[in-house]
Amino acid sequence: xIQALEVxxxxxxxxxxxxxxxxxxDPFDGRVHAAAMHQAVRMFLANQRQGTAQTKTRGFVxxxxxxxxxxxxxxxxxxxxxxxxxxxxxxxxxGPIPRDYRMGMPKRLRRLARRSxxxxxxxxxxxxxxxxxxxxxxxxxxxxxIIGRMGLADRRVLVLTDRLEHNVALSAxxxxxxxxxxxxxxxxxxxxxxxxxLIEEPALGTLEAGDEAPREVESPRPAPKSGPxxxxxxxxRGAQPARKKPATRPAxxxxAxxxxAxxxGKPAAKAKATAxxxxxxxxxxxxxxxxxxxKKPGKKG
Numbered sequence: 001x002i003q004a005l006e007v008x009x010x011x012x013x014x015x016x017x018x019x020x021x022x023x024x025x026d027p028f029d030g031r032v033h034a035a036a037m038h039q040a041v042r043m044f045l046a047n048q049r050q051g052t053a054q055t056k057t058r059g060f061v062x063x064x065x066x067x068x069x070x071x072x073x074x075x076x077x078x079x080x081x082x083x084x085x086x087x088x089x090x091x092x093x094x095g096p097i098p099r100d101y102r103m104g105m106p107k108r109l110r111r112l113a114r115r116s117x118x119x120x121x122x123x124x125x126x127x128x129x130x131x132x133x134x135x136x137x138x139x140x141x142x143x144x145x146i147i148g149r150m151g152l153a154d155r156r157v158l159v160l161t162d163r164l165e166h167n168v169a170l171s172a173x174x175x176x177x178x179x180x181x182x183x184x185x186x187x188x189x190x191x192x193x194x195x196x197x198l199i200e201e202p203a204l205g206t207l208e209a210g211d212e213a214p215r216e217v218e219s220p221r222p223a224p225k226s227g228p229x230x231x232x233x234x235x236x237r238g239a240q241p242a243r244k245k246p247a248t249r250p251a252x253x254x255x256a257x258x259x260x261a262x263x264x265g266k267p268a269a270k271a272k273a274t275a276x277x278x279x280x281x282x283x284x285x286x287x288x289x290x291x292x293x294x295k296k297p298g299k300k301g
Contacts, residue, residue: 003030004022004023004025004028005022005023005028005030005119005122005123006020006021006022006023007020007021007023007122007125007127007128007129008020008125008128008129009021009128009129009130009201010128010129010130010131010150010198011130011131012130012131012132012133012134012146013146013149014145014146014147014148014149014150015149016150021129021201023122023129023204024204024205027114027115027118027119028118028119028122029115029119030119030122030123031115031116031119032116032119032120032123033112033113033116034116036109036112036113036116037113037116037117037120037188037192039105039109039113040105040109040110040113040114040117040187040188040189041188041189041192042103043103043104043105044187044188044189045189046101046102046103047101047102047103049101051098051099051100051101052098053096053097053098054095054096054097054098055092055095055096055097056091056092056095057091057092057093057095058081058083058084058085058090058091059091060091061083061089061090061091062083063082063083063089064081064082064083064084064090065081066081067079067080067081068081068082110188113188114186114187114188114191116188117188117191117192118191118197120192121191121192121194121197126195126196126197127196127197127199128150128196128197128198128199129198129199129200129201129204130159130198130199130200130201131200131201132161132162132200132201132202133146133159133161133165133168133200135165135167135168135171136167137167138167138170138171139167139171140171140172140174140175142171143168143171143172143175143178144175147175147178150198152195152196154177155177155195155196156177156178156179156193156194156195156196157177157178157179157194157195157196157197157198158179158181158186158190158191158193158194158196158197158198159172159178159179159180159181159198159200160181160182160183160186160197160198160199160200160203161180161181161182161183161200161203162182162183162200162202162203163182164182165180168180169181179194183199183200183203183204
């Protein structure tokens, strides 16, 4: 859910109203797109350039139609013209030529940049709402008094009116730091260039009353990374009891492989015959060993 932005409200004479006003969600949705604003400002500044700068190359400078001296025999460096770039009064190398610096942006991106600029000023508490300015005749002194009551005498102020007010524009025309234009005509560059933006209430439609306006409004600052608050958080974390680790269970011992049981179908006599085979082999091997010993010749004395 988009949280409604609240800004200070002033009367037509520059006096602060007791309650702030809530800005409409369109275009004040609180979102700021920095890349779109950057591109819009670049486009605006590039489109202000005329692109008429031009310099003369050696082909456009008058004179230098002949060789200043002969090629050899003078002891000087060879030269072909007195209008070469290395000569005083010669041509310019790679100088500017007339060109078009104009840039373009899609319509949706321009709207996004303008909406982001308004949201940025509203979040910085640099935007306020003022009642419709009614000037019967151009009065620069009255405009200076209104700006002074609001505490914006030394800042660049942009006044956005609901419709074109000729007397209001003439009253601020002689003030260096005050610009007056219609709300629909303000560009992203105009909004970001101003230190404070004053919008007439009819330009935003019907506005709801907000909370009571504080006496002094400061720009929101990010919370410090280090300080008493951060230290208190760290202390609270350290004061928490340490969590007990779950007790590890010992691994189960490996069981020795069970011996294979003899099948019940085999008779006991077969088992005895199997056990008697080694004894029978030993008895047969004994007489063979004796015969071998008798064949061996005895030692000579």
